[in-house]
Amino acid sequence: MSASDPRRRTPRTDAILADPRLQAAADRLGRRTGRDVVAATLRRVRAGELAPAQAADAAVASLPEAPSSLGRVVNATGVLVHTNLGRAPLSSVAVEAITAAAGYTPVELDLDTGRRGRRGAGAAAAIAGLVPQAEAVHVVNSNAAALMLVAAALAGGGEVLVSRGELVEIGDGFRIHELITATGARLREVGATNRTHPADYARAIGPDTALILRIHPSNFAMTGFVSAAPLERLVTLGPPVVYDIGSGLLTPEPALPDEPDATSALRAGAALVTASGDKLLGGPQAGLMLGRADLVERCRRHPLARAVRPDKLTLAALEATLRGPVPPVVAALRAPYPELRARADALADKLTGAGVDARATDCEARVGGGGAPTVALPSAAVSLPAELAGPLRQGRPPVLGRVVAGRCLLDLRAVAADEDPLLFEAVRAAADRAR
Numbered sequence: 511m512s513a514s515d516p517r518r519r520t521p522r523t524d525a526i527l528a529d530p531r532l533q534a535a536a537d538r539l540g541r542r543t544g545r546d547v548v549a550a551t552l553r554r555v556r557a558g559e560l561a562p563a564q565a566a567d568a569a570v571a572s573l574p575e576a577p578s579s580l581g582r583v584v585n586a587t588g589v590l591v592h593t594n595l596g597r598a599p600l601s602s603v604a605v606e607a608i609t610a611a612a613g614y615t616p617v618e619l620d621l622d623t624g625r626r627g628r629r630g631a632g633a634a635a636a637i638a639g640l641v642p643q644a645e646a647v648h649v650v651n652s653n654a655a656a657l658m659l660v661a662a663a664l665a666g667g668g669e670v671l672v673s674r675g676e677l678v679e680i681g682d683g684f685r686i687h688e689l690i691t692a693t694g695a696r697l698r699e700v701g702a703t704n705r706t707h708p709a710d711y712a713r714a715i716g717p718d719t720a721l722i723l724r725i726h727p728s729n730f731a732m733t734g735f736v737s738a739a740p741l742e743r744l745v746t747l748g749p750p751v752v753y754d755i756g757s758g759l760l761t762p763e764p765a766l767p768d769e770p771d772a773t774s775a776l777r778a779g780a781a782l783v784t785a786s787g788d789k790l791l792g793g794p795q796a797g798l799m800l801g802r803a804d805l806v807e808r809c810r811r812h813p814l815a816r817a818v819r820p821d822k823l824t825l826a827a828l829e830a831t832l833r834g835p836v837p838p839v840v841a842a843l844r845a846p847y848p849e850l851r852a853r854a855d856a857l858a859d860k861l862t863g864a865g866v867d868a869r870a871t872d873c874e875a876r877v878g879g880g881g882a883p884t885v886a887l888p889s890a891a892v893s894l895p896a897e898l899a900g901p902l903r904q905g906r907p908p909v910l911g912r913v914v915a916g917r918c919l920l921d922l923r924a925v926a927a928d929e930d931p932l933l934f935e936a937v938r939a940a941a942d943r944a945r
């Protein structure tokens with residue numbers, strides 16, 4: 511092969527882009543994406559990593575599968591509500607609702623009268639239907655947004671009483687009590703780290719007290735010489751009690767008996783409950799506020815309410831989640847262990863047959879960021895060599911497991927049963943690439 515041999519020359523961008531497979535991808539994903547992929551491929555050719563004749567095939571192979579960098583991944587970490595992986599996966603009806611609402615949609619229009627309608631009325635009605643104890647409901651972007659709005663609208667510059675045992679850091683350095691004071695409200699800590707009594711709150715109440723805030727310790731647990739004031743007592747002290755339950759359970763969940771829920775909290779006398787939409791509720795990222803009509807209305811009319819209003823896709827997905835079948839997070843929570851073990855056995859057998867070092871093993875899954883920090887859910891996994899963790903993470907689709915004692919465990923509790931064939935192919939491909 512001489513230096514002038516066309517097979518050795520770096521191909522031209524346009525020549526590669528003319529490949530019908532890339533043409534089709536560019537039609538779907540946009541010309542910019544096609545050009546970016548070709549440019550990256552040609553850099554590899556110039557660096558000598560790739561033969562010129564392979565450039566077109568390599569460019570096609572590296573086309574993104576999803577139109578954004580947020581494509582689908584398989585969550586085999588065993589953590590059901592994983593904040594780094596987008597928390598709750600949406601149910602298929604929620605996805606259908608998002609698609610339907612993606613175009614023009616009557617998010618603030620009443621089609622019967624032709625007049626302006628209340629934004630999110632459908633989602634609010636769905637929540638109210640499931641929690642009759644709530645006089646009123648309002649939906650915002652996140653639970654953090656709900657707490658911010660509560661502090662701004664209901665506390666103003668007044669005092670918010672919080673137990674020292676409930677000064678919670680929720681993640682990435684963010685703390686709920688700092689969020690509260692960032693609105694201008696003043697924090698008044700009561701009690702001790704391990705014990706707070708009703709009398710501690712009673713002593714702290716004064717003319718400036720705007721509300722009592724109870725925060726569910728959703729990501730840690732205290733044991734030993736501990737006690738918290740019962741909600742039933744707090745609500746008799748005078749100021750409205752706002753209860754941040756975190757996880758978003760609307761009614762008690764039998765699988766998590768210690769996790770608070772909105773219905774029980776309101777029944778016990780809480781004036782307002784705030785919660786996330788994308789934890790155990792199993793819906794999109796959202797913040798729910800439920801409770802006394804006058805308080806909800808003050809939050810709804812506060813200027814900041816406009817800054818934290820949810821978009822139409824969120825409202826559509828939330829309503830569909832609430833009206834639809836059991837969402838994936840709850841299905842994963844309730845999946846019987848024997849079914850998970852049977853799936854792990856079958857997958858391990860198939861992988862062994864394909865020449866992969868795989869075996870089924872028992873393990874423990876976790877609820878995750880959504881709550882119940884002490885609950886271990888009996889689960890089953892496919893155990894693989896730890897070296898496969900990287901190739902699996904970089905595969906298509908990416909598969910995220912956890913490495914324990916030199917093995918990469920693919921925990922099946924948060925993996926839907928219909929994803930097993932995909933998981934099998936992903937492991938086989940990763941093992942091939944690791945060889």
Ligand SMILES: *Cc1c(COP(=O)(O)O)cnc(C)c1O
Pocket residue numbers: 652653654655680686725726727728729754755756757785786787796797879880
């Ligand atoms: C997760 C959580 C929050 C924050 O909710 P986001 O929806 O992530 O804003 C607040 N409080 C508690 C108790 C939580 O568990």
